[in-house]
Amino acid sequence: MSDFKDLDPLLHSQLRLAVISLLVSVKEAEFTFLKEKTNATAGNLSVQIQKLKDANYIEITKQFKDNYPQTMCKITKTGIEAFEAYVRDLRQYLDVKK
Amino acid sequence: MSDFKDLDPLLHSQLRLAVISLLVSVKEAEFTFLKEKTNATAGNLSVQIQKLKDANYIEITKQFKDNYPQTMCKITKTGIEAFEAYVRDLRQYLDVKK
């Protein structure tokens, strides 16, 4: 019998977790902002936000701003809940019982 | 410029993290105990503790007990420190600033 809950594999990824963590704070952010804050390569970020979108953790909208393409990411209710559940589950692993 | 510290990839793995978390509590445990507590398959556990050993996070000693092979795992100082650093680093991701 296991002591540990399975961690949401979508969030148990450094980059995706960072993205969600940021979006939980700011609600909405540009691709370039996320790229800078996470220090990720554009390619990696592109792939990972796509996965978050497929899971309905975020919404992605594309528009043009000052002549340049702009990709906006916004967290969903599902995403917030998933993050909260992940944090809750992870505590089992981090809080060592003496 | 990145807001997030890189997470120790050796610990950012569900099974290895569970193993280290257990060993931080109990100091020393049998393979079978870890297998039961983590609900891992034997093969997976075998591979993962080997990696922890290679990183010097744990020590592995093999002996016989009641005619059966017994693999004991014990956490090292390095392992404890790595765990503490991991937990510290992870807080950046979990503690959302309002």
Next chain:
DNA sequence: ACGGTTTGGTTTATAATATAAACTAGTTTA
């Protein structure tokens, strides 16, 4: 107005990782 550079990405190929399946070696039980 053209060639090179920069912005803002996506797609694709490869490297790394996790996991399961198959195997080994020996023990117990019927």
Next chain:
DNA sequence: TAAACTAGTTTATATTATAAACCAAACCGT
């Protein structure tokens, strides 16, 4: 003594993460 079980390891495969290559359009100097 054959089948089933204990306690693992090794190997093959599936999944994931990451980087490299690419694309389209905009800007910038000459």
